[in-house]
Amino acid sequence: MAITIEINHAKTRAKAAAAAGLPVVPQAVRGPIRRIKWAILLLTLSIYYVTPFVRWDRGPNAPDQAVLLDFANGRLYAFFVEIWPQDLYLVTGLLVLASTVLILTNALAGRLWCGFACPQTVWTDLFLLVERVIEGGRRQRLKNFGAPLTPKRAVQSAAKHTAWLLISLATGGTLIFYFTDAPDLLRDLAAGNFSANALTWIAVFTGTTYGLAGFAREQVCTFMCPWPRLQGAIWDPEAYTVNYRDYRGEQRTSAKKAAELRLRGETAGDCVDCGQCVAVCPIGIDIREGPNFACINCGLCVDACDGVMAKLGRPRGLIDYESWANIERGRSNESPRNRLLRPKTVGLTAACLALAGTIGVGFAMRTTLTLSVQHDRDPVAVRLSDGSLRNAYTVKLLNKSASPHRYTLSVSGIDARLSIVGSDGIAPIEVAADASESLRVTLTAAGAEQKDVVFTVRDEAGNTLSATDRFVER
Numbered sequence: 001m002a003i004t005i006e007i008n009h010a011k012t013r014a015k016a017a018a019a020a021g022l023p024v025v026p027q028a029v030r031g032p033i034r035r036i037k038w039a040i041l042l043l044t045l046s047i048y049y050v051t052p053f054v055r056w057d058r059g060p061n062a063p064d065q066a067v068l069l070d071f072a073n074g075r076l077y078a079f080f081v082e083i084w085p086q087d088l089y090l091v092t093g094l095l096v097l098a099s100t101v102l103i104l105t106n107a108l109a110g111r112l113w114c115g116f117a118c119p120q121t122v123w124t125d126l127f128l129l130v131e132r133v134i135e136g137g138r139r140q141r142l143k144n145f146g147a148p149l150t151p152k153r154a155v156q157s158a159a160k161h162t163a164w165l166l167i168s169l170a171t172g173g174t175l176i177f178y179f180t181d182a183p184d185l186l187r188d189l190a191a192g193n194f195s196a197n198a199l200t201w202i203a204v205f206t207g208t209t210y211g212l213a214g215f216a217r218e219q220v221c222t223f224m225c226p227w228p229r230l231q232g233a234i235w236d237p238e239a240y241t242v243n244y245r246d247y248r249g250e251q252r253t254s255a256k257k258a259a260e261l262r263l264r265g266e267t268a269g270d271c272v273d274c275g276q277c278v279a280v281c282p283i284g285i286d287i288r289e290g291p292n293f294a295c296i297n298c299g300l301c302v303d304a305c306d307g308v309m310a311k312l313g314r315p316r317g318l319i320d321y322e323s324w325a326n327i328e329r330g331r332s333n334e335s336p337r338n339r340l341l342r343p344k345t346v347g348l349t350a351a352c353l354a355l356a357g358t359i360g361v362g363f364a365m366r367t368t369l370t371l372s373v374q375h376d377r378d379p380v381a382v383r384l385s386d387g388s389l390r391n392a393y394t395v396k397l398l399n400k401s402a403s404p405h406r407y408t409l410s411v412s413g414i415d416a417r418l419s420i421v422g423s424d425g426i427a428p429i430e431v432a433a434d435a436s437e438s439l440r441v442t443l444t445a446a447g448a449e450q451k452d453v454v455f456t457v458r459d460e461a462g463n464t465l466s467a468t469d470r471f472v473e474r
């Protein structure tokens with residue numbers, strides 16, 4: 001089956017609206033999808049605002065904030081997980097996994113993330129709710145454009161911007177709680193005891209929230225976000241994206257005319273051209289013109305059209321989560337096919353599982369001790385007066401646990417004397433909790449051999465960790 005796609009770039013529409021001085025003013029809508037979106041909005045905002053205040057006991061020498069990005073000490077804490085700079089490969093793995101999940105979601109149901117859980121969508125929704133409550137519905141807000149400023153409107157506008165700024169301040173303020181102990185910082189802020197650094201970041205994040213959610217809104221989703229640009233490469237005709245069943249909706253006509261046509265036994269399209277689907281769209285798209293890369297798949301037009309169909313006594317689903325391939329099948333009277341399970345989605349699911357498994361194993365196999373060995377470069381070897389050969393190394397021990405440990409160092413793979421510079425023989429080395437120790441170590445061998453040497457550290461409990469380096473002649 002040939003797949004065609006009409007792309008009415010939201011860009012053209014947005015430019016036309018901007019030229020006319022009219023922003024997109026979405027209308028409120030009721031329906032099951034809108035309810036799901038409200039629930040997700042509540043959930044995601046609650047998680048965002050509450051998380052910095054959740055405590056997590058990690059013992060006496062560690063912070064008790066459940067989620068903390070401690071840049072000063074180079075740590076990232078997330079509940080029972082503690083990431084050190086040495087573990088950043090795991091964070092990279094998680095980012096790759098998140099991207100793969102996003103691509104899989106795109107193959108199954110398009111831009112679901114954008115429409116339901118993206119912070120830009122969530123905060124814009126919240127700002128629109130505030131605007132609607134204070135300034136009235138879409139019709140009233142559209143009437144306000146270009147109208148003279150009355151005292152009532154000035155008060156409404158001041159109230160709206162004050163509310164937006166308060167939300168932005170709460171959002172910007174909360175973000176910095178993720179970087180330091182939240183209750184302490186909150187107490188400092190309440191006592192007026194804040195640093196210029198904290199104030200600067202609060203101001204930056206407050207301004208960004210206010211600007212992006214209050215003014216830029218759909219422009220972010222259409223022009224600033226890279227995701228719609230990627231749609232050209234990853235758009236999938238079998239994905240359940242929001243589409244208009246044109247084979248059912250056309251020819252559009254008024255409700256009255258459609259009823260007359262049906263009474264006469266003639267066919268009439270279900271679309272009554274009421275414009276509700278366009279009025280509720282937060283991006284300003286007319287989905288009846290075909291798939292649009294700027295569509296965030298939020299489904300609000302589905303709710304709007306289902307409401308119209310219910311009033312007209314027609315079946316729901318004129319606009320629906322439906323694959324574009326099925327729309328094309330519908331046009332030629334073929335039955336719709338569910339192709340959620342196909343090589344691409346199976347492959348992506350397998351890739352996600354493999355990545356998650358690898359990351360899980362990586363986490364599980366992490367030790368609280370890191371050992372690294374670096375051979376001296378200049379000179380690489382020294383011949384002593386008694387004819388023996390000496391190589392020197394820098395051995396670094398990193399104790400990532402919350403308590404101090406004593407480690408003994410040994411070497412195997414060579415018949416050589418090991419000594420730690422500045423230490424009494426090879427006595428156990430004490431490394432404080434959450435700290436590292438750098439040792440100068442020499443190996444002196446009677447013979448002149450080139451071979452691999454294995455350095456091993458052992459803690460009090462008998463756990464060992466090894467690192468291999470080379471003993472060289474020159």
Ligand code: SF4
Nearest residue numbers: 271272274275277305
């Ligand atoms: S809401 Fe439904 S009936 Fe109204 S214009 Fe959109 S598609 Fe047509």
Ligand code: SF4
Nearest residue numbers: 281295296298299301
């Ligand atoms: S066209 Fe429909 S699904 Fe797409 S952004 Fe607009 S309202 Fe949301």
